[in-house]
Amino acid sequence: MRIVCPYCGDRDTEEFIFRGEALGRHPGLNSDEYAMFEHVYHRTNLSGKTSEHWYHVQGCRNWILVERDTLTHTIYSARLAKDGES
Amino acid sequence: MGRRGESFMRYSIFSLARNAISGHHRWPRQWPDATPREAYSIIIIGGGGHGLATAYYLASRHRISNIAVLEKGWIGSGSAGRNTTIIRSNYGLHENEAFYEFSMKLWEGLEQDLNYNVMVSQRGILNLYHSDGQRDAYVRRGNTMVMHGAGAELLDREQTRRIAPFLNFENARFPIMGGLLHRRGGTARHDAVVWGYARAAAALGVNIIQNCTVTGFQRDSQGAVVGVETTRGPIRSEKVGMCVAGHTSQVGSMVGLKLPIESHVIQAFVTEGLKPVIPNVITFGAGHFYISQSDKGGLVFGGDLDGYKSYAQRGNMPVVEDVCEGGMALMPMIGRARILRSWGGIIDMSMDGSPIIDRTPIDGLYLNGAWNYGGFKATPASGYCFAYLLANDTPHETAAALRFDRFREGRLIDEKGVGPQPNLH
Numbered sequence: 001m002r003i004v005c006p007y008c009g010d011r012d013t014e015e016f017i018f019r020g021e022a023l024g025r026h027p028g029l030n031s032d033e034y035a036m037f038e039h040v041y042h043r044t045n046l047s048g049k050t051s052e053h054w055y056h057v058q059g060c061r062n063w064i065l066v067e068r069d070t071l072t073h074t075i076y077s078a079r080l081a082k083d084g085e086s
Numbered sequence: 087m088g089r090r091g092e093s094f095m096r097y098s099i100f101s102l103a104r105n106a107i108s109g110h111h112r113w114p115r116q117w118p119d120a121t122p123r124e125a126y127s128i129i130i131i132g133g134g135g136h137g138l139a140t141a142y143y144l145a146s147r148h149r150i151s152n153i154a155v156l157e158k159g160w161i162g163s164g165s166a167g168r169n170t171t172i173i174r175s176n177y178g179l180h181e182n183e184a185f186y187e188f189s190m191k192l193w194e195g196l197e198q199d200l201n202y203n204v205m206v207s208q209r210g211i212l213n214l215y216h217s218d219g220q221r222d223a224y225v226r227r228g229n230t231m232v233m234h235g236a237g238a239e240l241l242d243r244e245q246t247r248r249i250a251p252f253l254n255f256e257n258a259r260f261p262i263m264g265g266l267l268h269r270r271g272g273t274a275r276h277d278a279v280v281w282g283y284a285r286a287a288a289a290l291g292v293n294i295i296q297n298c299t300v301t302g303f304q305r306d307s308q309g310a311v312v313g314v315e316t317t318r319g320p321i322r323s324e325k326v327g328m329c330v331a332g333h334t335s336q337v338g339s340m341v342g343l344k345l346p347i348e349s350h351v352i353q354a355f356v357t358e359g360l361k362p363v364i365p366n367v368i369t370f371g372a373g374h375f376y377i378s379q380s381d382k383g384g385l386v387f388g389g390d391l392d393g394y395k396s397y398a399q400r401g402n403m404p405v406v407e408d409v410c411e412g413g414m415a416l417m418p419m420i421g422r423a424r425i426l427r428s429w430g431g432i433i434d435m436s437m438d439g440s441p442i443i444d445r446t447p448i449d450g451l452y453l454n455g456a457w458n459y460g461g462f463k464a465t466p467a468s469g470y471c472f473a474y475l476l477a478n479d480t481p482h483e484t485a486a487a488l489r490f491d492r493f494r495e496g497r498l499i500d501e502k503g504v505g506p507q508p509n510l511h
Contacts, residue, residue: 001394001402014404018394018509020348034494040506041346041437041493045335047397070349071397 001068003078007060015058022051022065022081047071053081094289097201116281117288120295125322126154128476129314130329131300131337133157134166135276135462136454137329138283139469140476141292142200147470148477151291154323155284156316158299162280165332168399168431169462170354170386172367172378174211174271175236178227181487181499182440186460187234188484189467190270196466202282204274205381210366211271212241212249214416216260220371224266231268239267250368252419260372260415271367273378279465303341303451310449311341327452327476329468332432333397334455341448346437346493347456348508351396351430352388353405357423359383368416375412377420385423387413391435393509401430433458439511440499443471443481444489452476458511 001013021043027035044050048071054064063081068074095101095114105113128144130137133155145151157163175190177183192199193206215221221240228238242264247255255262284294295318304313304320313322330337338345360383369376374390389409392401406428413420436442436456441464443454454472457464471485481489492498504510 012404013394013402020395020507020509037494038344042344043335043346043348044339045345045348045395046339047333047336047349050395052395068394070395073396073398073402 001073001075003054003064003066003075005056005059005062005064006078006080007062008056011056011059013054015056016054016064017057019053019055019063021045022053049076054078097203116285117294120154120293122154122156122295122298122316122318122321123293125313126293127152127324129153129321129323129326130155131314131326132164132329133161133284133294133296134164134329134331135162135279135283135465136331136457136468136472137327138280138287138294139465140327140329140454140472141469142283142287142290143470143473144477145287145290145292148473150477153287154293154295154321155287156298156300156314156321157294157296160296161284161294162277165431165433165461166276166280168354168429169276170376170378170388171273171276171380171462172211172271172376173206173274173463174268174367175234175463176211176213176227176231176238176266176268176271177501178230179499179501180230180234182501183230183234183236185467185471185484185488186463187236188470189464190236192466192470193274194270196279196282200282200286202278202285204278204282206274207272207381208270209272209378211268211369212246212265212366213268213369214246214253214262214265214371216263216372218263221263228266236268237270239269241265241267249365252363253368253417254415257415273367273380275381276462283469300337300340305341308449311451325450325452325476327454327472329454329472331434331455331457331461334434334453338453341451343446343448343453345456346490346506347434348395349397349432350391350394350435350509351398351401352391352433352459353401353409353428353430354386354388355406355409355428356380356384356386356426358426360385360423363419370412370416373408373412373415375409375416377413377417384426385420391509392430396430397432399430399432433461435508435511437493437506437508438498438500439502439504439508441468441488442490443468443475443485445475445479446490
């Protein structure tokens with residue numbers, strides 16, 4: 001698999017660390033216990049097109065928001081996570 | 087034990103002799119391919135090792151035989167047919183070690199229990215250590231194993247060399263300092279485990295229904311699960327048990343279950359058949375590589391996860407390279423063997439790296455999954471404990487810690503201590 005990093009260009013996924021589903025921000029320290037539990041432990045774990053966070057550790061060290069199909073390994077898009085979710 | 091089923095023949099030296107005389111043309115089918123009835127007491131989703139073992143122990147230990155095992159393909163076609171067939175009880179945490187030692191004891195009596203040759207071979211597992219710190223960690227793990235009756239021996243470098251002289255003892259960066267030997271560990275024949283449980287369960291009246299995909303659940307007015315929708319029509323049932331590890335999230339999503347699971351792909355490899363060369367199971371402590379030799383002679387080996395979520399049942403080249411590098415570093419002779427084939431299997435990786443056998447928040451629905459790297463070796467204990475849960479609605483004492491609430495209550499069973507990051511377990 002190859003990811004087109006918005007900063008570095010077309011790179012092998014070996015340069016990246018897979019973090020997991022793009023969960024968004026955690027619910028905050030003042031949130032109730034259940035919301036924090038859900039954020040830390042529960043995953044949708046879809047088969048098909050998903051949004052994920054990859055970290056370009058051997059490149060620009062940006063967090064990348066990648067749209068990828070977990071059934072076919074097709075990568076649809078990659079953009080900087082700091083630019084926000086769509 | 088009472089045996090029903092019209093075509094059941096008990097295997098023995100006499101049945102072998104009788105069939106040898108008739109040219110082996112008169113062996114009966116091992117189990118009948120059932121068609122679904124309208125209703126059962128219990129439905130098991132998933133005809134792999136765990137599902138069939140669950141059905142067998144429900145029928146043999148709890149006298150509940152009005153059971154259907156629903157399998158979307160053919161039995162044993164999922165992870166039961168894709169693992170590397172290793173059985174062991176060498177975990178470091180109490181909750182895991184108690185469970186896997188229970189499983190090892192069941193493996194040791196399984197062939198007599200099932201009247202089936204599942205080819206359990208207790209050839210020993212040798213975990214190599216390469217540093218003082220790693221030796222200390224293995225001493226701790228070995229002590230846990232000894233306390234649970236599994237047995238463990240700490241070997242030094244020369245004792246290790248006597249068992250496996252072909253290892254590279256000259257590796258300057260990762261010197262082999264010794265190993266932790268688990269003599270009761272070894273391998274079993276994965277297909278035979280599936281067939282043995284299927285035959286023994288069917289003989290007790292269990293319906294094994296292949297090519298039957300579950301597409302949804304039937305719910306009553308209170309929301310309880312009271313049956314399933316399948317590609318072969320609706321089937322009612324008082325209880326439904328899921329044994330679909332690898333795809334637990336997908337089946338769970340049909341009833342909106344939120345689960346602490348990610349599905350990952352792990353690859354395995356086998357070489358051409360060779361004469362006996364590797365006497366036991368050997369794991370490399372400085373990289374991701376483990377190896378054994380099958381009874382057909384192929385070297386069966388594997389390594390780490392690919393690291394990203396996948397349902398594809400195939401992996402990518404970087405892990406192929408990583409595993410083969412580990413093999414070359416450990417035993418350079420492996421470079422002369424040609425790889426016959428490689429494949430990928432999907433495993434549920436849970437948030438603490440340990441399995442779940444529990445009731446779900448939905449009445450009538452029970453879950454067995456999140457087997458991480460431990461699915462095959464867990465097969466007998468998994469089936470035994472899940473059958474106990476389905477029959478009694480309370481967890482078996484050996485699996486009492488393997489429940490959903492451990493995540494919320496912070497009682498994680500995190501063997502590697504890496505936290506809720508499934509691809510690191």
